[in-house]
Amino acid sequence: MPNSTMQVSRPYIRPESIRSLDPTQKIDSSVSTTHIVEGLAEHTVTIHLKAKKSPGPVHIDWYVPLVDIAGKWHPTIGSDRSLTSGWTQTIQNYATYSAPVYSLFSAQSENRHTFALSDAINPTGIRVQVEEDDATINCRIVLFDSPWPEIDSYRITIRIDERALPFHKAVASTADWWAKMDAYTPAPVPAAAYDPVYSSWYSFHQELSDQAIEENCKWSKGYNCKTLILDDGWQTDDSNKGYDYCGDWEVATSKFPDFKSHVAQVKAMDMRYMVWFSVPFVGKKSKAWHRFSDRVLPKAFKPAPCLDPRFAEARQMLINCYRDALIDWNIDGFKLDFVDRFTAEAEVQSTQETADMVAVPAAADRLFTDIITELRAIKPDVLIEFRQDYIGPAMRKYGNMLRAHDCPNDALSNLVRTIDLRLLAGNTAVHSDMVMWHPEESVERAAQQLWAILFSVPQISVRKGVTPAPHEGMLKNFMSLWVERKELLLHGELTPLQPQKLYPAVHAENAEEHLVAVYQDDYVVQLPELSTPKLTLINATQKPKLYLEQATQKNTYQGTVHNCLGETMGHISLKDPAGIRKIQIPASGYALLSH
Numbered sequence: 247m248p249n250s251t252m253q254v255s256r257p258y259i260r261p262e263s264i265r266s267l268d269p270t271q272k273i274d275s276s277v278s279t280t281h282i283v284e285g286l287a288e289h290t291v292t293i294h295l296k297a298k299k300s301p302g303p304v305h306i307d308w309y310v311p312l313v314d315i316a317g318k319w320h321p322t323i324g325s326d327r328s329l330t331s332g333w334t335q336t337i338q339n340y341a342t343y344s345a346p347v348y349s350l351f352s353a354q355s356e357n358r359h360t361f362a363l364s365d366a367i368n369p370t371g372i373r374v375q376v377e378e379d380d381a382t383i384n385c386r387i388v389l390f391d392s393p394w395p396e397i398d399s400y401r402i403t404i405r406i407d408e409r410a411l412p413f414h415k416a417v418a419s420t421a422d423w424w425a426k427m428d429a430y431t432p433a434p435v436p437a438a439a440y441d442p443v444y445s446s447w448y449s450f451h452q453e454l455s456d457q458a459i460e461e462n463c464k465w466s467k468g469y470n471c472k473t474l475i476l477d478d479g480w481q482t483d484d485s486n487k488g489y490d491y492c493g494d495w496e497v498a499t500s501k502f503p504d505f506k507s508h509v510a511q512v513k514a515m516d517m518r519y520m521v522w523f524s525v526p527f528v529g530k531k532s533k534a535w536h537r538f539s540d541r542v543l544p545k546a547f548k549p550a551p552c553l554d555p556r557f558a559e560a561r562q563m564l565i566n567c568y569r570d571a572l573i574d575w576n577i578d579g580f581k582l583d584f585v586d587r588f589t590a591e592a593e594v595q596s597t598q599e600t601a602d603m604v605a606v607p608a609a610a611d612r613l614f615t616d617i618i619t620e621l622r623a624i625k626p627d628v629l630i631e632f633r634q635d636y637i638g639p640a641m642r643k644y645g646n647m648l649r650a651h652d653c654p655n656d657a658l659s660n661l662v663r664t665i666d667l668r669l670l671a672g673n674t675a676v677h678s679d680m681v682m683w684h685p686e687e688s689v690e691r692a693a694q695q696l697w698a699i700l701f702s703v704p705q706i707s708v709r710k711g712v713t714p715a716p717h718e719g720m721l722k723n724f725m726s727l728w729v730e731r732k733e734l735l736l737h738g739e740l741t742p743l744q745p746q747k748l749y750p751a752v753h754a755e756n757a758e759e760h761l762v763a764v765y766q767d768d769y770v771v772q773l774p775e776l777s778t779p780k781l782t783l784i785n786a787t788q789k790p791k792l793y794l795e796q797a798t799q800k801n802t803y804q805g806t807v808h809n810c811l812g813e814t815m816g817h818i819s820l821k822d823p824a825g826i827r828k829i830q831i832p833a834s835g836y837a838l839l840s841h
């Protein structure tokens with residue numbers, strides 16, 4: 247391995263940064279660097295192979311001085327953002343998993359080194375490692391580490407952003423870079439994608455019935471839910487979880503004797519209807535398994551065998567399935583699940599059909615392109631939900647809703663996941679994981695589940711008759727407050743602070759209102775000089791107070807303090823001069839101020 251001290255020089259990426267791991271694979275590489283603005287450069291790497299072949303692994307390495315870098319972020323990082331967590335691992339990216347972007351930032355959350363790759367379809371690896379010998383950071387990109395079609399050259403652009411921007415702006419500008427590429431034009435986002443959802447998953451799991459769904463749709467309408475997602479269970483009489491019965495996608499008539507009429511009943515309530523499918527699964531108890539058992543990916547069949555999208559017939563089966571569902575049932579959209587399972591795999595031989603593609607991620611890209619083209623031709627504003635971690639630029643081409651990965655009853659994870667999603671989502675609607683809580687939970691702690699998802703579209707999955715009356719009041723109040731501020735919360739200027747500390751405070755601002763939500767006990771909120779007529783302070787902690795350090799304000803903000811049920815608890819005025827002050831706001835309460 248070259249001495250990293252020698253390597254810390256700019257431009258970061260030069261022909262000598264690129265090497266083939268296989269000494270018998272001869273490559274010629276060139277790099278062309280474009281300086282976009284001070285601190286932002288695009289390095290376009292071209293790799294020529296001596297002969298047309300399926301390429302073997304190639305590494306691109308560069309070194310960054312570890313100066314004023316305190317944390318890191320990438321789309322699948324989880325909660326440990328320290329520099330050496332998972333530092334020896336190569337993280338994977340491909341069309342239906344994550345996004346090739348990596349950010350290093352200062353303790354004040356200022357960008358230091360954010361890099362991204364133009365190829366978000368084919369599998370790439372990223373490894374970012376602290377070099378203990380000399381306190382540098384080795385950034386490495388791994389190419390061609392999975393089955394590839396034969397090529398004689400390959401081109402990829404590595405965008406490196408070292409501008410002193412807030413970290414989230416550097417990440418967002420990467421998303422804009424992708425979105426402007428023809429290869430990743432994001433799907434249009436219908437207004438409906440931003441409406442709150444009632445989900446049947448946590449409230450019912452697979453124990454579904456038409457009557458219970460209709461009853462809960464009616465109930466959830468009272469809480470501003472405008473879309474239903476009918477989750478797993480509709481396709482099987484079995485209610486024991488697992489995916490053995492996925493693949494045929496026939497309605498379980500024991501649960502829904504007349505599905506079409508049931509959908510019509512729900513839509514008559516002025517609610518949209520979306521249906522869950524686990525896209526790749528052909529469970530071993532399905533008829534599809536018998537038809538496709540020699541066209542599934544060769545990895546372990548857990549939790550179910552996965553169709554191999556390199557076979558045209560497998561792709562067509564899925565396209566037909568969604569087209570028929572849209573037409574026959576008159577539904578509004580799909581929750582398309584488990585698509586990250588379309589992993590890079592070795593070639594599969596079938597006696598029935600010859601695969602027409604070599605790489606699984608590229609085949610999955612083709613599958614979704616064809617699905618969406620077909621569905622949009624029938625219903626241009628069809629709703630498509632994908633779950634974290636299939637959220638990259640390729641997924642934004644097909645989906646208009648991105649949901650936080652499952653984190654039942656876990657407010658902190660729902661906060662971190664929804665904010666992480668927002669960083670890269672652009673205008674694609676970011677949805678929370680479905681909110682649920684135990685009925686014996688205190689109403690204030692239940693409210694924390696909701697404050698956690700404030701900056702995303704709420705998906706609610708509690709149930710009529712099980713939710714206690716005070717909790718219903720709290721839910722109603724939250725949903726009204728959210729709907730009133732939907733523009734601000736989803737489309738205002740979002741400032742999530744301190745990613746390495748899991749966003750202890752998040753600000754949102756538009757011309758009308760500045761809102762700050764505080765998630766960490768005893769956190770001191772920095773309130774800048776404001777020009778908005780309104781100021782909203784949310785105490786999403788379990789302590790009855792907030793600390794505020796405010797700049798001198800031109801205006802005196804005053805207003806009312808509320809508990810989580812919306813009841814007025816007192817009055818507040820922020821007319822004191824600059825400095826730190828403690829203000830009394832109940833746990834899970836909030837203050838509405840204006841000048």
Ligand SMILES: OC[C@H]1O[C@H](OC[C@H]2O[C@H](O[C@]3(CO)O[C@H](CO)[C@@H](O)[C@@H]3O)[C@H](O)[C@@H](O)[C@@H]2O)[C@H](O)[C@@H](O)[C@H]1O
Pocket residue numbers: 447477478522583633651652
């Ligand atoms: O089956 C319907 C649900 O399908 C998805 O969720 C799958 C399971 O997700 C969680 O389980 C884990 C926990 O991290 O997540 C992995 C799947 O991503 C799974 O291997 C893990 O066990 C939930 O705890 C479990 O209840 C789910 O079944 C989808 O995300 C859900 O919204 C449902 O549609």
